Amino acid sequence: MPHPSFAVDIFQNEYLAVGAREVNAIVTVTASGAALPAQRQGTPAADSAVVLMIDCSGSMDYPATKLRAAREATAAAIDTLRDGVAFAVVAGTHEAREVFPGGGGLAVSSPATRGQAKESLRKLTASGGTAIGTWLTLADRLFRSRPQAGLRHAILLTDGKNEHETPEELERVLAEVSGRFTADCRGVGTKWEVKELRKIATALLGTADIVAEPDGLAEDFRAMTAGALNKAVADVRLRVWTPANAVVKYVKQVAPEVVDLTGRRSEAGPRAGDYPTGSWGEESRDYHVCVEVPAAAVGSEMLAARISLVLAGPDGSPEVLSQGLVRAVWTDDLASSTRISPQVAHYTGQAELAASIQEGLEAHRAGDLDRATAKLGAAVRIAHATGNDGTFKLLQKVVDVVDPKEGTVRFRSHVSAADSMTLETRSTKTVRVKK
Known part of the structure; x- marks a missing residue:
């Protein structure tokens, strides 16, 4: 290819x-x-494999709309698969279970298998705990059942913390599977941990993001699956x-x-x-x-x-x-030695922006309002100066901006958990140097 x-x-x-x-x-x-791949419509896609890992722990039933939205999102992802793509669905709790196709392997996408996979989503019921390392281990085993698939991508959805295995156990699994497949991770609701999900996504060279409301899952899953299938080389x-x-x-x-x-x-x-x-x-x-x-x-x-x-x-x-x-x-x-490359200066600022947001929110959780205000004020100043409008708008949901140029801010009296987590999760997103 x-x-x-x-x-x-x-x-x-x-x-x-x-x-x-x-x-x-x-x-x-x-x-x-x-x-x-997106331009090769109608041709086999036997070089691609996708595993969908869906959190089915007990908390996914509170509210019940979460699990229902997860089923709908998984169905949307399945519908996005081209003929020939190998795929599987995994239910994740304190253990991992194959929902489709079963038998320790991957199914090959076709109208028939996509229909069967969507029918099998009725088996997704909420109970038990959360041990994400077991989900990743099963995904790795499923991918290895199809060695001819060079492009291997997983999608992982969770709504909670990884409470049923130690951080060391998760680290060991990540070290083991790193390089074997990539993974995009999504947290639904606000009870999961940003650092934990980012660690998984970073180790597996994917993305991490928040879907605060369950009704946003289907479109997000559809877009993630399409993006994974548009990769051409691994x-x-x-x-x-x-x-x-x-x-x-x-x-x-x-x-x-x-x-x-x-x-x-x-x-x-x-x-x-x-x-x-x-x-x-x-x-x-x-x-x-x-x-x-x-x-x-x-x-x-x-x-x-x-x-x-x-x-x-x-x-x-x-x-x-x-x-x-x-x-x-x-x-x-x-004059020559003190000139800073505009690209180097810009991205040094973008890295500082991400660090300032993360340190500011950490300080706020620890009750250090002065440090939190200083750090998020610095973030506002950098976002404003570099034209990172997306991050600037997220910051405005957490702080009142008095002077964006100077980075003068005040914490809002009421900040929702969703707004705070969205800012932290997306703090690493950057804008490119202006032409």
Whole structure:
């Protein structure tokens, strides 16, 4: 199957002052030009597999509209599947149970199997607790029953905290299944934990979001499933090579949202490391790469990093999809060395925006109103300055904005749990640099 063509663009100020060692660059990766699954209507989709994991713990019956909405959302996702896609439905409680097709495998999507799957949703009843690690383990086993499926995507819905297994147990499962499939996670209502769901989504290179009201689930599931099926290639990696005595300080995805990939590095030969980026369709993403290099004399130049997009070929050898270079040039010209790349400055601010929101809400929960106000005030200032209108509007539901330019705010006297959780969940979403 043809995959998209990839382009890498590097944005940086390569000039460093005497004694400076830190090199920052924004790497824009753009995938385009291939015949994507959505454009191959009527052709087999045997390379794709989807597992839907639905929380069926006892709390899904309070109110009863939650479980009913979950059934409707799952049916909407099933209807979105193209013929040929392998799929399954899992009911998750303190254990995981196959709802469809059963037998430890995946069904192949067709009008008949989609109808049977929707009929089986009557088996979704609410009882028991929540142990998400068991759901992920079963999903992994189901995916492995169909090794020919290169694109493997899960959708996970929960309404509560992961109370029936330890954090260490969940961590172990995430480490085990990471890299085998991607997963989009959704929390319905306001009784689940943002950090917990984000941890799962980050480990599995997917998204996390809130659906505050059950009646919003169906459209969200439909969109998630369509998005997953529009991916054309899986397991693309960002490879960073650095010269001797240089060190990668961090690698972060910064658009469309902030995801720290630094700890996900796997060694890829002498002085090179791979960072996972997951599955790609026709899209563009930005990454912030920070490298520390040895200081050099005025006039010296060096290659600070070589950035490559790589994909494992059929025989396991890496195929280089595209490449870009990060440079360092030492100068005693103050104007050159103090100029900040607009892209680097913008995304540094977007990362600070996400951190300010999360720290501000954490301080508010801890009763530290002064710190909470300062942090959310900083978030308002950054959101206003960078044109992140979506985040600015979410902030306005939590604080009264007195002066957006200065970041002067007051906490609202009554803030709903849904508004607070929506702000926290979506705090990592960024806007791109204005042209």
